[in-house]
Amino acid sequence: MKNNLGKIHVYTGDGKGKTTSSFGLALRAAGAGYRVCIIQFMKGQDYSELKLLKSLPRVSFQRFGPKTFVIKKGKAEDFKQAKKGLAYAKKVLTSKKYDLVILDEVLVAVFFKLIAERDLIALIKHKPTKTELVLTGRRATPKIMALADYVTEMREIKHPYQKGILARQGIEN
């Protein structure tokens, strides 16, 4: 198959479906024969999808995040993990071994200042021409959106959190 990839996607906004969209895209791309690398930021916990994601052919998966959900301002471990994740992403992109690279929640890591915006921008600018790159997370910055080809905002119109429903395993995480 001819590789006509190379675009940059941003999935942002407060609504559901940013991470799941990127995983659905991984499934689609791997199904089409592309090699996919998913790098998750801010997430060190065990998510339900990991087992199946890791079992897919042509899909590589790596997480860089704290073991708990709580991000504390200025916590050294969070910075260290985010920095490791970014270095790994650079290695993966420059290796040119993957057709689709997904940096899940990297935009949140920028929002929490665990990653400097300029460092992510430098990474994006060094993306190989033929690699499709997906960035997800709330609060994408204007500069990063300006670099993207596709920007989609997931807008929350209605959510049962408002009625006190907690995140459920297998659906929300």
Place this chain on the structure above:
Amino acid sequence: MKNNLGKIHVYTGDGKGKTTSSFGLALRAAGAGYRVCIIQFMKGQDYSELKLLKSLPRVSFQRFGPKTFVIKKGKAEDFKQAKKGLAYAKKVLTSKKYDLVILDEVLVAVFFKLIAERDLIALIKHKPTKTELVLTGRRATPKIMALADYVTEMREIKHPYQKGILARQGIEN
């Protein structure tokens, strides 16, 4: 695992990520041990993700749509396929064999009047209590959104179609 499912999700809007989100959710739910049934409306073509989706454990997949992309107003085959899809969805839901049922693009089928809104509403109202139901497609109607627990609008902020890029296999379909 305790089944604490039973919510209704709507993914709508003109942006990317409605179908891929539902597939990512399928991956997550199946990874958590839930049984998933995906029913696609309006799509009879071969999509890249099908091969891998079908290979996932606990995931069943069925499509009801025309073999070509073109939906012609009043075309008998399109009505027939949509009707068959809805009947199948009813069978699947009432069987209670699945924890998560995804009706992909069903909202577009309603928009094109291939399915009557009242028929989809009747189906939603007969959903078993413990079944999680996902409806995707542009132009969700107010009545259907009112029945949903989660409504997410995928808003297109930026898209290279504007620059004349066509849909690419493995990314857009």
